[in-house]
Amino acid sequence: MNLLPVWLVLLPLFLALLTALAGGWKTGVRILLAGIGGAGYLTLSLIAADMVRRHGPLIYFVGGWGAPLGIGLRLDEFAVIFQVVLGLGLAATLAFILRGRGYVAAELPLLFLLTAAAAGMLLADDLFNLFVFVELASVCSVALIALRRRGPQVTAGFNYLVFTALSSMIFLLALMIIYGATGHLNMGYVAARIANMPPLLYTAAVAGIVTAFGTKIGLIPLHFWQPAAYAAAGCSRAGFLSGVVMKIHICALLRLLWYPLDVMAQAPALATILLVLGSVNVIAGHCLALAQNDLKRMLAFSSVAHVGYILMGVGAGTVAGMIAGLYHVVNHFMMKTALFWSSRAMLAHARSSDLRRLQGAATAAPAAFIGFFVAALAIVGAPPSGGFFSKWLIALAASEGRGLWPVLVIAAGTLISLAYYGRVFCYALRSSTQPAGVSGRGSVPPLLMAAGCLMAGLAGAWLLPWLERAAVALFTRTPPVVAVMLRLMSDS
Amino acid sequence: MEHVPYIPFAGPLLQWPVARTETGLLAAFALLGGLTLIYALPDIRRGFLWAALIHVVGGILSLVAADLIMLLLGWELMTFSAFFIFTRERDADSLNSGLRYIVMHMGAAVLFFVGAAWQWQAAGSLAVTKVAPGAQLFFLGAILIKTAVMPLHFWLVDAYPRAGFAGSVLLAAYATKVGIFTAARLLNYLPGGVPVLSYIGALVAVAGAFAALRQCQARKLLAYHIVSQLGYMLAGVGLASASGAAAGLFHALNNVIYKSLLLMVAGVVCRQYGHEDLRRMGGAARRMPLTFCACLLAAAAIAGLPPMAGYASKELLKQALTPSLNLLLWLASLGNADPGGSLCVERSLARTACAGSTSLCPGGAVGRPVADPGGFVVVAGGAQTPGATGCPGRCHFSDGGDRDFQDGGPAAALASLA
Structure with a gap:
């Protein structure tokens, strides 16, 4: 049995504990700890990706208790894409935060805790553990949003808390329906019996899951908490929340829909619904972003629109569409982190997050502007x-x-989207007499991300086979043999 | 990868142009990129250098792309590098016009994108060739924006005078010609047999020339004249016949040479005088005789005087146009009227350059030093022109595919000259 999946959750948990304990220690110790932790986690994720590529899914049963009763952790070809995104995202976020100006001491433990929860969401092979990890991720997100404890941030965090609690309730309800109808929480066993579920209950469960995760990923009209939350969270944390955590929720949603619920066989119409929902998100998200004057809110609405693109790809209902959606997941991760992080230096120059005050930002923070420009062209x-x-x-x-x-x-x-990103270029390029008072610190991670946006296109021929394997694995995953036998028995 | 329909950068990406006119255009692009950089030397900035290099690369890439995505890549490289060439001044006005420019051109790119998707659905391939009729509608829209056809010309007229002098030379040479080239490559659909694009082009050729007549700012005038010249080229390539496309591309090639020379001249003169108002440029001919000679050459070429290059390509255009349809006679008569228009434009330039040889202009900074390094480059460019005027003509003439319309006198005369 492979221990790797469990370490993907445990390592960030330990790091959260250590960095929390190290709160009173010297800054250097904390930075060292976080740096080693981030690099270690990235390495672990890459090793996991390599092992999945070579040996197929990694499965670990906690305590040695097998399915259906034991708790399974399963890293398959689909989730491993998101695991690598998570590892890269954590390492880059840590590099960015630690190189930046000041950071709040509670930020590091929260970040590690959120990573642990996200990894748990990717790995959980049973519905209840998935629910627990989703909850943990929500709580950590709220704390990160309201971290600086200023008025609007607390409000935004509170709003998010309320809506996320509502969505969790709906999610729990959907899980109860599934458990009641199939008698199982293990995903494989649910999948084996899902065909016997009454259609009404099945529809209710699917609708509940889409609504619950729609709130987390910003599906219109459930997106309204998002702009305020990202604006309040600050650039570095918003980059992580939008670039990484949102993708993890998408992964959890897709895994739920495709594997235990088997929508492609049970309710193929859902694909078209996702396509339409995605289109609405694209158009409405871009239009709302165009109306913003606050750069961070604009980027948040742009995230709403890009969730739409991903859902459009997924909603094609084919393997090709799923590959395209996954490709966009990877790209959007790099583009959005690069945009949020490079806008920090520009906004520091403007001393406000109003994009109309950005004049002179391109000359004051040239590296940040280049990163922003490249990433914006990529996202456009x-x-x-x-x-x-x-x-x-x-x-x-x-x-x-x-x-x-x-x-x-x-x-x-x-x-x-070109219209509103072009607006930012124009304000930022405008010459101004204001003296340049921005340090160039922390400009490397966004520049690397921007370079990654370009590389993702140039090296597409290398990236796509990997994504293809993931999509095929999602489409062809079969229920465990025992579960099939159970289904046969109950059918007869 | 049987599930991935299109893999980035996997297929054949580049192709060497086959026709001589296309090779000539490619050579002119490469040559002019170098010349412009020399021309820009007196006041070069690092930012301009990067933008200019990317622009040149984008232009050349658009000519040699074998795949619609690569062609789009060439277009976009040109669009975004041009944004930095336009917004050199970094003030609100030029940045706003730069924003208008990139939004317009992104509109073109988006139409291109939809057209490419249509072509993919219809043909299952993205090779640069004549595309499916439905997709041509979208490509046509993209090309109309790219080539600044008249109601959509404002971006060009607005943006070109804002670029630096070297920048406007570069843009005039590359940005729009790529649209003509793309039209020649992709479009051949004539709804009901009527060459709509030719009519549009001919109308624009006339309207642009008359609009240019009303201008007094040197580069604004030249910008309108670019619009008009693009009309000629569209009239040629819009015929969707081999002879029409060859004539249109030949005109594009000549235009690259003489229009950039005119803009170089305008740049040198305007830099000397410190303003762009043609009415206050008296005495320029006496002060800068070499520059003036170059200007005369280019003006003669653009007006279509024999034996200049502009004459040859305009003749070829008219020959390509006349035999096709009765309606086209009307079109050709418009084309005939137009050299008069272009002559008027040229006259206004020449008049301002040579007529006021007295230095009476009030307020004109006439006392400024006259000899400048840029002038020599212009002369170098000018020296290229008579050679180049002959050379493409010869290339074109020896292009066997276009024999049918070359039995007329003018082209033969030109060939004998060359």
């Missing part, structure tokens, strides 16, 4: 960045057999 969808190719693949997959309208939606979104 200019070739040769990965953002362009993932949009292109989404357009091809989503329009397969549906006419041209998904392509038109993506095209319109591209044009609107």
Whole structure:
């Protein structure tokens, strides 16, 4: 039995504990601890990815208790993509935070705790543990949002807490329905018996899960907490929340829908619904972003729109669409972290997050502006960045057999997003007499992320087979043999 | 990877142009990139250097792309590098016009994107060739924006005079010609047999020339004239025949040479005088005789005087246009009227350059030193022109595919000259 999956959860938990204990120690010790921890976690994620590539899914049963009663941790080809995103995201966030100006002492333990919860969401092979980890992630997110304890931040954090509690209730309700109807919490066993579930209950469960996770990922009209929360969280944390944590929720949603609930066989219409929901998110998210004057809120609405692109790819209902959606997940992770992080130096120059006050930011913080410019072009969808190719693949997959309208939606979104990102360039490039008082510290992680956006496109031929394996694994995962036998018995 | 329909940078990406006119355009692009950089030397900035290099690379990439995505990549490289060339001044006005520019061109790119998706659905391939009729509608829209066809010309007229002098030379040479080239490569659909694009082009050729007549700012005038010249090229490539495309591209090639020379001249003169108002440029011919000669050459070429390059390509255009349809006679007559228009434009430039040889202009900074390094480069560019004017003509003439319309006198005369 492989211990690796359990370490992916335990290591950040230990680090959270250590960094919390180290609160009173010297800053150097904490930085050393966090640095080693981040690098170690990235290494662990990459090792896990390599092992999954070579040996297939890694499965660990806690305490040696097998399914269906024991708690399983399972890292499969699909989740490992998100695990690598998580590892990279954590390491880069730590590098950015520790190189930056000041950071709040509670930030490091919270970040590690959130990582542990996110890893748990990727690994949980049974519904109840998934619920626990989702809850843990929500609590950590709220704490990160309200970390600096200023008025608007506390409000934003509180709003998020309320809505996330509501969504958790709905999620729990959906899980109760599934448990009641199938008698199992283990995903494989649920999958084996899902075909016997009454249609009404099945629909209710799927609707509950989509609503619950829709709140977490910002599905319109459940997105309204997001802009305020990201604006309050500050650039570094918003980059992690939007770039990484949101993707983990998408992973959990897709894994739930595709594997235990088996929507492609039970309710293929859901794919089209996701496609339509995604299109609405794209258009409405971009339009709302265009109306913003606050840079962080603008970036938050842009995230709402990009969730839409990912769902459009997924909603194609084919392996090709899933690959395109995963490609966009990887790209959006790099683009959005680069945008949030590089905007920190520019906003520090403006002393406000109002983008109309950005004049002179390009000369005051040139590295940040270059990072922002490259990442914005990638997110708008200019070739040769990965953002362009993932949009292109989404357009091809989503329009397969549906006419041209998904392509038109993506095209319109591209044009609107250029309008608002171009506005930022124009304000930032404007010359000003204000003296440059911004330090260039912490400009390397966003620049690396921006370079990654370009590389994701140039090296697409290398990246795509990996994503393809993940998508195929999601589409072809079969229930465990014992569960199939159980189903046969109950059928007879 | 059987599930991934399109893998980035996997197929054949580049192709060497086959037709001579296309090779000539490629050579002109490469040559002009170098010349512009020399021309920009007196007041070069590092930012401009980067933007100019990317612009040149984008232009060349668009000519040799074998894949629609690579072609789009070339377009976008040009769009975003041009943004930095336009917004050199970093003031609110030029940045706003830069923003208008990139939004317009992103609109073109988005239409291109939709067209490419349509082509993919229809043909299952993205090779740069004549695309499916439905997709042509979107590509046509993209090209109309890219080539600044008249109601959409404001970005060009607004942005070109804002660029630095070297920047406007570069933009005039590359940015729009790529649109013409793309049209020649991708479009061949004539709704009901009517070459709509040719009509649009011919109308723009006339309207642009008359709009140029009303301008007094040197580069604004030249910008309108670019719009008009693009109309000629569209009229050629819009015919969707081999001869029309060859004539349109030949005109594009000549235009690259003489228009950039005109803009170089304008740059040198304006830099000397410190303003762009043609009415206050009296005495320029006497002060800068070499520059003036170069200007005369270019003006003769753009007006289509024999034996200049502009004459040859305009003749070829008219020959390509006349035999096709009765309606086109009307179009060709417009085309005939237009050299008069372009002559007027040229006259206004020449008049201002040579007529007021007295230095009576009030307020004109006439006392400024006249000899400047830029002038020599212009002369170098000017020296290229007569050679280049002949050379593409010869290339074109020996292009066997276009024999059918070359039995007329003018082209033969040109060939004998060359």
